[in-house]
Amino acid sequence: MEAEIEFIPEGGVTSPEGFFAGATCAGISKKARDKLDLGILFSEAPCVATGLFTTNRIKAAPLVLCQQRLQQGRALAVVVNSGCANAFTGGKGLTHATEMAKLTAEGIGILPEDVLVASTGVIGLPLPMKRIRSGIEQVILSRNGGHELAKAMMTTDTLAKETAVAVKKDGNKFSIGGVAKGSGMIHPNLATLLCFLTTDAAVEIDFLQSALKKAVDISFNMISIDGDTSPNDMVLIMANGLAESEPVSSGSERADAFQQALEQVCIYLAKCIARDGEGATKLIEVTVVGAPGLAEARLAARTVVTSLLVKAAVHGADPNWGRVMAAVGRSGVEMVESKTDLYIGDIPLVKAGRPLPFSKRSVIQLLKGREVSINLNLNLGSGKATAWGCDLSEEYVTINSRYMT
Amino acid sequence: MEAEIEFIPEGGVTSPEGFFAGATCAGISKKARDKLDLGILFSEAPCVATGLFTTNRIKAAPLVLCQQRLQQGRALAVVVNSGCANAFTGGKGLTHATEMAKLTAEGIGILPEDVLVASTGVIGLPLPMKRIRSGIEQVILSRNGGHELAKAMMTTDTLAKETAVAVKKDGNKFSIGGVAKGSGMIHPNLATLLCFLTTDAAVEIDFLQSALKKAVDISFNMISIDGDTSPNDMVLIMANGLAESEPVSSGSERADAFQQALEQVCIYLAKCIARDGEGATKLIEVTVVGAPGLAEARLAARTVVTSLLVKAAVHGADPNWGRVMAAVGRSGVEMVESKTDLYIGDIPLVKAGRPLPFSKRSVIQLLKGREVSINLNLNLGSGKATAWGCDLSEEYVTINSRYMT
Numbered sequence: 001m002e003a004e005i006e007f008i009p010e011g012g013v014t015s016p017e018g019f020f021a022g023a024t025c026a027g028i029s030k031k032a033r034d035k036l037d038l039g040i041l042f043s044e045a046p047c048v049a050t051g052l053f054t055t056n057r058i059k060a061a062p063l064v065l066c067q068q069r070l071q072q073g074r075a076l077a078v079v080v081n082s083g084c085a086n087a088f089t090g091g092k093g094l095t096h097a098t099e100m101a102k103l104t105a106e107g108i109g110i111l112p113e114d115v116l117v118a119s120t121g122v123i124g125l126p127l128p129m130k131r132i133r134s135g136i137e138q139v140i141l142s143r144n145g146g147h148e149l150a151k152a153m154m155t156t157d158t159l160a161k162e163t164a165v166a167v168k169k170d171g172n173k174f175s176i177g178g179v180a181k182g183s184g185m186i187h188p189n190l191a192t193l194l195c196f197l198t199t200d201a202a203v204e205i206d207f208l209q210s211a212l213k214k215a216v217d218i219s220f221n222m223i224s225i226d227g228d229t230s231p232n233d234m235v236l237i238m239a240n241g242l243a244e245s246e247p248v249s250s251g252s253e254r255a256d257a258f259q260q261a262l263e264q265v266c267i268y269l270a271k272c273i274a275r276d277g278e279g280a281t282k283l284i285e286v287t288v289v290g291a292p293g294l295a296e297a298r299l300a301a302r303t304v305v306t307s308l309l310v311k312a313a314v315h316g317a318d319p320n321w322g323r324v325m326a327a328v329g330r331s332g333v334e335m336v337e338s339k340t341d342l343y344i345g346d347i348p349l350v351k352a353g354r355p356l357p358f359s360k361r362s363v364i365q366l367l368k369g370r371e372v373s374i375n376l377n378l379n380l381g382s383g384k385a386t387a388w389g390c391d392l393s394e395e396y397v398t399i400n401s402r403y404m405t
Numbered sequence: 406m407e408a409e410i411e412f413i414p415e416g417g418v419t420s421p422e423g424f425f426a427g428a429t430c431a432g433i434s435k436k437a438r439d440k441l442d443l444g445i446l447f448s449e450a451p452c453v454a455t456g457l458f459t460t461n462r463i464k465a466a467p468l469v470l471c472q473q474r475l476q477q478g479r480a481l482a483v484v485v486n487s488g489c490a491n492a493f494t495g496g497k498g499l500t501h502a503t504e505m506a507k508l509t510a511e512g513i514g515i516l517p518e519d520v521l522v523a524s525t526g527v528i529g530l531p532l533p534m535k536r537i538r539s540g541i542e543q544v545i546l547s548r549n550g551g552h553e554l555a556k557a558m559m560t561t562d563t564l565a566k567e568t569a570v571a572v573k574k575d576g577n578k579f580s581i582g583g584v585a586k587g588s589g590m591i592h593p594n595l596a597t598l599l600c601f602l603t604t605d606a607a608v609e610i611d612f613l614q615s616a617l618k619k620a621v622d623i624s625f626n627m628i629s630i631d632g633d634t635s636p637n638d639m640v641l642i643m644a645n646g647l648a649e650s651e652p653v654s655s656g657s658e659r660a661d662a663f664q665q666a667l668e669q670v671c672i673y674l675a676k677c678i679a680r681d682g683e684g685a686t687k688l689i690e691v692t693v694v695g696a697p698g699l700a701e702a703r704l705a706a707r708t709v710v711t712s713l714l715v716k717a718a719v720h721g722a723d724p725n726w727g728r729v730m731a732a733v734g735r736s737g738v739e740m741v742e743s744k745t746d747l748y749i750g751d752i753p754l755v756k757a758g759r760p761l762p763f764s765k766r767s768v769i770q771l772l773k774g775r776e777v778s779i780n781l782n783l784n785l786g787s788g789k790a791t792a793w794g795c796d797l798s799e800e801y802v803t804i805n806s807r808y809m810t
Binding site: 055056057058085087088089090122123124125308309312313315316317318320321322323325326328329330333334335337338350353354355392393394396397398399400401402 | 460461462463490492493494495527528529530713714717718720721722723725726727728730731733734735738739740742743755758759760797798799801802803804805806
């Protein structure tokens with residue numbers, strides 16, 4: 001029987017059984033004193049846990065701590081702050097991250113080793129530990145605290161990013177929830193900024209790792225806002241088994257359902273991040289088919305969605321399709337001009353390399369929408385991939401020329 | 406004896422002996438009817454000639470024609486238009502480019518095979534051949550026509566880009582001139598947009614090719630405006646030997662002087678392009694020393710100068726140095742946080758990975774200048790390189806969201 005997968009209305013990271021969260025306004029950033037900026041996620045039952053981390057050579061202190069602690073393959077809580085990345089902060093950074101975990105553990109009454117830490121915000125500044133300490137004391141955990149946590153993780157995000165799905169498969173039920181934050185320094189390179197995933201399914205650690213990698217590859221690794229990857233990027237997943245379904249392991253009947261549901265959550269959150277890119281006014285979806293292979297399809301789709309000129313043209317609803325072709329052309333992917341087809345939405349602009357006459361008005365109308373889809377067929381093979389990004393607006397520049405000052 | 410190399414005041418592509426140029430307003434772009442948009446460069450004496458071309462898989466028709474014709478290693482003229490790139494125009498594109506060369510040859514009274522063709526502008530539209538034909542007839546060539554040619558090549562450039570140097574070495578005299586255009590779709594990848602170089606030195610073809618490659622590698626290949634490479638990028642060089650100095654060949658005494666002078670011209674023009682990037686208000690110079698090797702130094706410098714977040718921070722004079730570190734960190738180049746030094750201008754911000762206290766006011770003052778220099782020492786080896794770029798302004802987005810419409 002096919003698995004039934006349904007999005008849970010108002011779902012989030014605490015939708016799965018046994019997960020609690022909460023947040024507070026610790027006053028970490030001077031810019032937004034009344035913003036939620038410190039949160040905690042906690043599972044009342046022990047979790048199998050794993051994560052994926054930035055490929056940036058500079059690794060933020062909390063990330064280093066998480067990588068160490070996840071070697072044990074389990075965790076009970078995550079503490080997260082926005083407003084300061086605790087990256088490029090030397091040995092002090094690791095001391096601070098370790099203290100954040102310890103204080104969180106003491107507050108809940110668990111071992112410090114079972115607490116993971118994440119930070120996001122300005123690079124190179126030390127954490128204001130006095131504020132962090134009193135902040136951690138103030139957090140109250142609740143079963144629907146996921147929404148507060150989502151808000152506490154936001155920096156330049158304009159919308160909280162959270163979702164959950166309920167899965168039914170052969171009489172087994174479980175759910176998967178997730179929360180993420182963008183919205184600058186976003187570029188596909190293993191993991192992308194902060195995302196915490198939770199599930200009440202029981203999952204074997206090896207399968208959890210491979211399922212996460214697969215889901216991240218087609219979601220967070222396929223979005224780009226600005227081509228910059230952050231030293232703080234991480235995707236964490238915690239599975240507490242409280243749904244009392246049979247354990248999900250590789251090759252088991254539930255494995256496909258779990259994988260599919262996890263991918264839906266990740267793609268949903270990845271699209272939320274792309275759509276809410278700094279200064280963005282619309283989501284761009286680029287699908288490449290007919291590439292020589294999967295890797296080529298991925299690279300071509302990502303290159304188009306990353307091109308500043310494509311992004312700016314979409315922003316201005318300018319049907320300058322030559323920029324899409326130029327981006328594929330420089331991507332390094334094999335392409336043959338006389339074989340390439342290009343569509344904006346479902347309107348064909350180029351067929352077998354020949355520019356077609358098209359209604360400029362109709363194309364501009366499509367480009368003016370909140371979601372713009374660009375579809376390419378290289379007609380060379382069976383490689384297929386989709387990437388997501390956003391338009392480039394004047395507002396992006398304004399945000400990023402005044403981030404620190 | 407050391408070579409004397411001096412910039413020629415008001416120098417340009419027709420400064421070397423025997424070169425003529427001219428331009429006209431052919432009305433190619435509907436947007437700028439009164440703009441010079443078609444030009445011709447001509448040498449009265451036969452030239453040894455070579456070029457470097459885009460690595461984009463999409464190659465504009467004029468570029469394909471140039472690559473074919475330069476196999477003979479000689480040329481007498483170049484015809485160039487702005488307003489239409491004649492790229493992604495199918496078989497018709499090559500017919501049009503060939504006709505441009507033929508008409509130019511007939512006008513001057515030379516063989517069509519000795520004429521090179523270059524185009525720049527919107528991709529995917531056919532050349533308006535009627536206007537091109539009457540335009541070519543109108544061009545009047547003169548010894549100081551280089552300035553007009555420089556103007557005719559401009560698209561979103563705000564300034565003409567031209568220079569020339571006079572070289573004296575052991576009683577031999579010769580000169581090298583150049584003209585270039587930017588200012589979008591600029592990213593290091595072999596050659597960068599249009600640049601024509603001229604010299605009245607006699608140069609052997611093999612040496613000319615290697616000298617050009619070397620000079621382009623440290624100039625045009627080290628600038629980035631927006632990470633996009635164009636299907637039309639080309640750098641051409643023509644040497645007519647009229648200075649009557651002895652031929653320059655590899656290993657000859659004049660080889661070093663020629664190389665050095667050529668590099669000065671290329672770096673000057675490359676910096677002009679970077680400074681005049683679309684919407685740019687300042688030039689950014691990034692120097693990386695202490696990299697494990699040359700390739701790593703080049704990659705690190707180019708990644709920093711390409712980072713949107715660095716570019717936007719410089720635009721807003723925001724001393725957010727963590728973005729520089731994050732960019733190096735994601736570049737793929739080996740770096741060790743605890744060894745890295747960072748300077749803005751001559752102000753140290755990070756020493757051996759430790760953030761230093763610094764006068765924010767002084768750094769902001771430097772960032773507000775027309776030229777901003779960012780200097781990194783990775784302290785890992787002897788690799789050293791400099792890259793140039795520009796800040797990212799709201800104006801860049803405005804220009805590129807309305808390019809075609």
